[in-house]
Each structure stands twice: as C-alpha cells, then as structure tokens.
Amino acid sequence: MPRPLGRPAEGAAPTPPDGRPGHLGPAPARDRAVPARETQPELAKEEIRKNQQYAECMQEHGAPDFPDTGADGHFRDVTWDSTSAGAKRATRACASIIGIPDNAPTPQG
Numbered sequence: 444m445p446r447p448l449g450r451p452a453e454g455a456a457p458t459p460p461d462g463r464p465g466h467l468g469p470a471p472a473r474d475r476a477v478p479a480r481e482t483q484p485e486l487a488k489e490e491i492r493k494n495q496q497y498a499e500c501m502q503e504h505g506a507p508d509f510p511d512t513g514a515d516g517h518f519r520d521v522t523w524d525s526t527s528a529g530a531k532r533a534t535r536a537c538a539s540i541i542g543i544p545d546n547a548p549t550p551q552g
Contacts, residue, residue, distance in 0.1 A: 483517050491516030493540060500537035507527025
C-alpha cells in the first residue's frame with residue numbers, strides 16, 4: 444500500500460517545512476528567546492530640549508541624516524554617516540550644545 448502524500452516513509456527523516464534538507468524552520472514560539480526591551484532613563488525637560496537642539500543643529504550644519512529625537516528626548520535608533528565631512532563639520536559646530544568645549548581635541552581613531 445502506498446504511503447499518504449506528505450508523510451515520510453517509516454524510519455525516514457522528517458521533511459522540513461520548507462523542503463530544504465537540514466532546515467526544520469523556526470523554533471516554536473515557546474523555545475525562542477524574546478529580547479528584553481532596553482529601557483532608557485527618563486530625561487529632564489532641559490535634557491530633552493538640549494537633545495532636540497543638538498539634532499536640529501547637526502542636521503542644519505552638514506549631517507542631514509542625523510537622527511531626530513523621540514518625544515522622550517532620546518535619539519531614535521537610525522543609522523547615519525558619522526564619517527562624512529559634513530558630519531564632522533556639524534559635530535564641531537554643535538559640540539557646545541551638549542557641553543563639549545569648542546577647543547576640545549578631535550578624537551583620533
């Protein structure tokens with residue numbers, strides 16, 4: 444008697460859900476690790492305002508892809524090009540907003 448379609452022959456390895464050998468698909472939800480949500484400290488109104496000013500300054504002075512802040516004042520998790528000439532220029536122009544002195548040495552590395 445032929446075996447029903449979709450069922451392996453007795454003693455055969457199970458067929459992966461996607462048909463690729465060695466790939467059994469995602470683990471059941473109960474077996475997957477759920478990443479812990481990172482919590483960030485609550486910022487004072489002055490810190491929120493300072494971060495917003497810094498983001499605006501960076502965007503206006505050569506780093507248009509610098510991330511905005513969320514309503515909580517934290518910078519959004521966005522990839523931006525911190526190595527461009529514009530980003531370096533903006534970093535120098537806006538450093539005093541976040542408390543870096545104008546005459547601070549440029550980091551090497």
